[in-house]
Amino acid sequence: MKPPHLRDKQVLAFKHVMECGTVSGAARRMLIxxxxxxxLLKQLEHDLGFHLFERVRGRLVPTPEARLFHREVERVWTGIEHLRDTARRIRDREVGxxxxxxxxxxxxxxxxxVLAEFAPAHPDTRIELATFRSAQVIEDVITQRSDLGFAIVADNDDRMDSERFRLDSLCLLxxxxxxxxRERIRAEDLQDQALICFEPQDPLRLALDRLLDExxxxxxxxxxxSLALQAARLVAKGFGIAILDPLSAKAFGENTLTLRPFEPNLGEDFALLTPRDQPLSRLARDFIAAFRQGFDQATSSSPAAG
Structure with a gap:
């Protein structure tokens, strides 16, 4: 025997009759x-091969078969509603x-x-931000432990897609x-100054050492x-001056120290990294757009951009 061919509208009519207890109530719900x-009920009974209702003193009374069928309808309908809600939340970027x-x-x-601006629009989304040295960030992106990575990358890697960003250099005083x-600080101005700088292997420190030697x-x-915020805090306390990027400088607060463009520019590149051949979720694409917008705003208003 062939399995019954069920139509959604037939099952919906049955569900409403079971819930309302009358055909008229179901008709009002369905707007028919x-x-x-x-x-629809007669078609469903024909397709199922058994009776769903009997009339008892003018009332529709569900058969035992109808009650069994209704339990399964409710179970499946709940699952369908859950799927619809999940699809809506995925579409509206509420899950993931x-x-x-x-x-x-x-x-x-x-x-x-950036996350403080981005996260409130995605209240049901789990967002993780982990901080590592660049080598670990690269490894996380390649192995897909992370959806996005931000790191200093020396060479292109065919296991990742990358978008480069440029950070200028500022002098913090x-x-x-x-x-x-002075409107601008030059290398010669650092003569006999107390200099707060990164560890010798840091790219910005290497560039600064080469410049001062020249x-x-x-x-x-x-x-x-080790960290830019340490340098900024020491500058604010009067321990010396530092050459930093504008993002780190502004994070500490411009009211507590003075920022000046540094010449020549010792800016460095960093990269936004994503796994190669792995489609980005809408959530990831939205975050990247928020990052670009925030980065453009932060760097365009930097003293180094003037």
Missing amino acids: AQPGVTR GLRISAMPLLGMTFLPD PNRHPLTA KGVQPCRYLEV
Whole structure:
């Protein structure tokens, strides 16, 4: 025997009659005439091969078979409604997850600000932000442990797609430092200054060391730190001056220190990384758009952009 051929409208009519107890109530719910509901029920009974209702003193009474069938209809209908709701939430970006790995330069300064703007529009979405050195970020993206990564990348890697961004360099000064009188700070101005800088292997530190060697400039002392926020805090406390990127400088607060463009520009590139041949979710694409917008706003208003 062939399995019954069920039509959605027939099953819906049956469901409404079971819930309302009358054909007229089901007709009102379905916005059709009562004869239309009766016809759908008869078609469903024919397709099922058993009776669903009997008339007892003018009332429709479900048969035992109808009650068994209704339990399954409710179970399946609940599942369908759940699927519809899930599809809607996926469409509206309310579900899913996003894992982002970032080097400290972005993970501890700029990206939290982007997420603070982005996350409220996605209240049911799990978003993770992990901060690692660039080598670990790259590994996370390649192995797809992260959906997105932000890292300094020396060469292109055919296992990842990358979009490059440029960060200019700024000189951070204590508010009352004599060099704040200058519109721009040059390498020669660092002579005999207390310089707060990154560890020797850092790309910005390497570029700064090369520049100072070329110019014959000798700061009076070096104070080495691991993180940009450490450098900015020490500058604000008057321990010296630092060459940093605008995102780190602004994260600390421009009211507590003075920012000046630094020449020549020692800016460095970082990359937005995504797994190669792996389609991005709508959530990831939305976050990338929010990041680009925030980055453009932050860097266009930087003193280095003026």
